[in-house]
Amino acid sequence: MRSSIVGRNRQVLKSCEASTRRNFATNSARRPSLSGFVCLSCSRKLTESFNHGRTQRRRQSSTTSSQAASKTAPRINAMPPTHYELFPKTLSQGPPPSGPFHIDVRDLRKEFLQLQAVAHPDRHPSHLKARAEGMSAHINEAYKTLQNPLLRAQYLLRLRGVDVVEDETTKVEDPELLMEVLDAREEIDEAQKEEDLTTLKTTNDRRISRSEEILDKAFREDSMALATEEVVRLRYWVNIQDSLHHWENGEPILTHH
Structure with a gap:
């Protein structure tokens, strides 16, 4: 020129x-x-x-x-369509059925910390801070969802248009299941010391593991009906797990249906 x-x-x-x-x-x-x-x-x-x-x-x-x-300055890209696409290293295969339901939580946390280090608002100029804050919040939400099997399963169903949290019709009408839940709650209420709940904790941990195996199979086979039923079942076992945790810490026990 x-x-x-x-x-x-x-x-x-x-x-x-x-x-x-x-x-x-x-x-x-x-x-x-x-x-x-x-x-x-x-x-x-x-x-x-x-x-x-x-x-x-x-x-x-x-x-x-x-x-x-x-x-x-670190690049802040547009927010991806799914939580899985935020973690390409840990979840390279994507969500089920192409990828597994099970996730290596340790690898997920490593990648989460790396992403947050890049997305931190302080690392960006003023005109990009709002966008960086939004991405940081999105990363937090994605990590919180994916590292928890129940939240992860609910999220995967929501991607398919099934909301087991809001839809009251998605309940398991299984008398045997309901009886197991009532018995567990009664055992928690009657416990006098932590050792009284040792057997229940072991049993409930096995129930949770079994539900995760069924969910892995259901999502792998793209069976949304089976996945929906098992998510509701898993929610009962997680509620019992929470009640056991609160009992150990001397907190009020909150039970959910």
Whole structure:
């Protein structure tokens, strides 16, 4: 751009100098100018051309500086469609049925910490902070959901249009299951010391593991009916697990259906 401006200026000088020499020969008068034999009119044109070039160079320098600053800042991409796509290292196969229901929680946490280190709002310029905060919150929500088998299963069903949390019709009408749940709650209520609940804790842990195995099979086979039924069942076992945890810590026991 600078070379083109210089070229135009030289043409103006050459033309103007020839004209001014003719005037000088005729009038025997020489007026001081920008380049010896340059008229006042062309002097103004050259000054305007110079100022225009300087403005253009400043703009180009500012644009280059902005581009350099944007390259040094961590990139905040658009939020992905699913939680799984946030963790490409740990969950490279994606959600079921292409990927497994089970997740290595340790690997998930490592990738979660790496993502949060990049997305932290303090690492971004002011005009990107709001977007970084939104991405950071999205990463937190995704990690919280995926590291918990019950929340993960509910999320996968929600992706298929099945909301077992809000839909009251998604309950298991199994008398044997309901009896097991009532017996567990009664045992918790009657416990006098922590050792009284040892057997129930072991039994309930096995129930949770079994539900996770069934969910893995259901999602792998893309059986939403089986997955829905087992998610409701797992929710009962998780509620009992929470009640056992509260009992150990001397907190009020909260039971849910």
